[in-house]
Amino acid sequence: MAAGSLLAFWAVAFLLIVVPGADWAFTIGAGLRGRSVYPAVGGLVAGYAVITLVVAAGVGTLVAGSPAVLTGLTLVGGLYLVWHGVTTFARPAAPTSPASPADGPDGTGWGTFLRGIGVSGLNPKGLLIFLALLPQFTDPRAAWPVAGQIGALGLAFMVTCALFYLCLGTLTRTVLHARPTLARHVSRLSGAAMAGVGAWLLIDHFVS
Incomplete structure (x- = not known):
């Protein structure tokens, strides 16, 4: 895999990351609720790491070729995003003081981390993006295996994702910390x- 292919993939990946979506919503909410955005961002990155491993292992191709598995994945992922979104809307996050023990609705950074894995790892569109995008930037004739190339591309995506969402979450806390009313509106x-996003996934899959 040439360096140019890696750079081209990074450019495309960056454009996908900066487009607002479920990851944005989760990061903003976590930034307002917690003392640190690291658990939230770590969870998102871990979810994408799981997807990368699935695709690199070749399991992703089998999943993409099985309508029943894709339907189940879409149903679970879409419902999870709808549930998490409705919960966030009903209980909007408010800025917490640095001394506050709360890192999330359940009071633990570990819970926030696990929800982050759910947001990115259970998003069927994320899996399909990896299935459709990563193979296009690999070279079967290269000296190192395609699985290794997919791992490198996935790592580039995860590093970019981590840096961007850390900045987004930190900016959220900095700008909205002294504006609780605005923070609640943004959280809603x-x-x-x-x-x-979750509803669109369900409608797009079952209606189309």
Whole structure:
């Protein structure tokens, strides 16, 4: 795999990351609720790591070729995003003080981390993007195996994802920390956006 292919993939991946979606909504909510955005961002990255491993192992191709598995994945992922979005909308996050023990709705950074894995790892569109995108930037004639190339591309995506969402979450806390009313409105908007993404996944799959 040439360096140019890696750079081209990074450019495409960056454009996908900066487009607002479920990851944005989750990061903003976590930034308002917790003392640190690291558990949330770590969870998102871990979810994408799982997808990368699935695709690199060749399991992703089998999943993509099985309508029943894809339907189940879409149903679970879409419902999870709708549930999490509705919950966020009903209980909007408010800025917490540095001394506050809460890292999330359940009071633990570990819970936030696991929800982050769910947001990215259970998003069927994320899996399909990896299935459709990563193979296009691999070279079967290269000296190292395609699985290794997919791992390298996935790592580039995860590093970019981590840096961007760490900045987004930190900016959220900095800008909205002293504006609790605005913070609640932003949290409700992010929850509605997440629920909307989940509903769109379900409608797009079952209606089309």
